[in-house]
Amino acid sequence: MQTELSERLGLEHALFGFTPFPAVAAALSRAGGLGVLGAVRYTDPVELDRDLDWIEAHTDGRPYGLDVVLPARRAEGVTEDDVEAMIPEGHRRFVADLLAAHHVPPLAAGDASGWRITGWLDQVARTQLDVALDHRIALLAGALGPPPPDVVARAHDRGVLVAALAGSARHARTHRDAGCDIVVAQGYEAGGHTGEIATMVLTPEVVDAVAPLPVLxxxxxxxxxxxxxxxxxxAQGVWLGSVWLTTTEAGLRSPVLVRKLLAAGSGDTVRSRALTGKPARQLRTAWTDAWDDPEGPGALPMPLQGLLVAEAVSRIQTYETESLLGTPVGQIVGRMTGEHSVQAVVDDLTRGFERAVDRINRIAGRSTQ
Structure with a gap:
């Protein structure tokens, strides 16, 4: 499963995998793809530095990447407290009432209250970047659009390729004009933040829009x-995220969540603003239903929603409240019916790829010998 892009990066397979789990990223790189670690949860640069060191020690010298959320425009002098003050009291009451209705206990004294900020804060994301560029990452991906011009220049100065996710051909052209080396055409079916155009339609539109730039x-x-x-x-490769959630290397600590993922069908996800304020595909739960209910207050814009619900999400996860417990995941969840190693997933993908190519060759009347 080789393309010009995979050869350029020294990969055995044109498989790119986004994951929040260092062990998954390392395992995918060892299996011949490119593991891409999501940095959004790392508010502590020491923790990110430690995990990148760990990845480098467990990839057998093979390339890996980092995915960040860097705002295209800088908001000077804006602190987390400034943003917190923008959250309406009515939304805080709604969260409290929802947790009470589902009998979710408060966190014990000293328990972590979840990610209070994510990489949307410029100073946090740039700290992540400083750490990343001290390591041997091969790819820097922008999760919510292209990184700012100075960041693209810094990455290129280090020989690091820059990618950005796009949900439309218009977005893709913006990424190309911003100096990105790769565009990830992310269709409606994907988990996490995603647009409204299906992958089958979006991919060729983006390929045509940015040619000859490589597209995933x-x-x-x-x-x-x-x-x-x-x-x-x-496309010159595929970018996978959801399929790694139920791998053994992911090591999800919630048996309830693993059971829900393995039991879910492709129709059991929803695009909801409930988690971050931007439409993100995730398991449908009583939590998403409450936020999407027209009778409710509605989700706040990003980043207010993420700050508002951080502690609540942590409580739901800590106590494994089944009715509310979910996670970002794509419609491909319907194929995730068992726990397998990353290597087993890669083997299944590559064998399936070979069978599909052979099938098309036979249909086209070409010998596969």
């Missing part, structure tokens, strides 16, 4: 046949 297809891809379809549409 994302969203609804979890099998070798789907990867083959993405390459047939002009």
């Amino acid at each position: 297809a994302a969203g609804g891809i979890g099998s070798g046949a789907q990867a083959a379809a993405a390459l047939a549409l002009g």
Whole structure:
């Protein structure tokens, strides 16, 4: 499963995997793809530095990447407290009432209250960048658009390729004009923040819009046949996220969440603003239903929603409140029916890719010998 881009990066397979778990990122790189660690949860640069050191010690010298959320425009002098003050009291009461209705206890004294900020704060994201560029990352990806011009320049000065996720051809052209080396065409089916255009439609539109820039297809891809379809549409690789959640290396600490993921079908997700304030595909739960209910107050814009619900999400996770417990995940969750190693997932993908290519060759009347 080789393309010009995978050869450029020294990969065995044109498989790019986004994950919040260092062990998954390292395992994917060892398996011949490119593991990309999500940095958004790292508010402590020491923790990020430690985990990047760990990845480098466990990738056998193979390349890996980092995914960050860098605002395109800087908000000078804005602190977390300034943003907290913008949250309406009525929304705080709504969260408290929702937790009470589902009998979610408060956190014990000393328990972590969840991520209070994410990489959307410029100073946090740039600290992550400083740490990352002291390591041997091969790829820097922008999760919510292209990094600012000075960041792109810094990455290029270190020989690091820059990618950005796009939900439309218009976004893709913006990324190209910002100096990105790779565009990830992320379709509606994808987990996490995603747009409204399906992968089958979006991928060739983006390929045409930014040619000859390489494009990765994302969203609804979890099998070798789907990867083959993405390459047939002009992509030079696939970007996978959800399929790694139930791998053994991910080590999800919640048996309840693992059980929900393995039992979910492709129709059991929803695009909701409940978690961050931007539409993000996730498991449908009583939590998402409450925030999407027209009778409710509605989610706040990003980043207010993320700050508002951080402690609540931590409580739901700590006590494994099944009715409310969810996670960002794509429609491909319907294929995630067992716990497997990252290597086993890669093997299944590559074997399926070969079968799909052989099938198309036979249909086209070409010998596969």
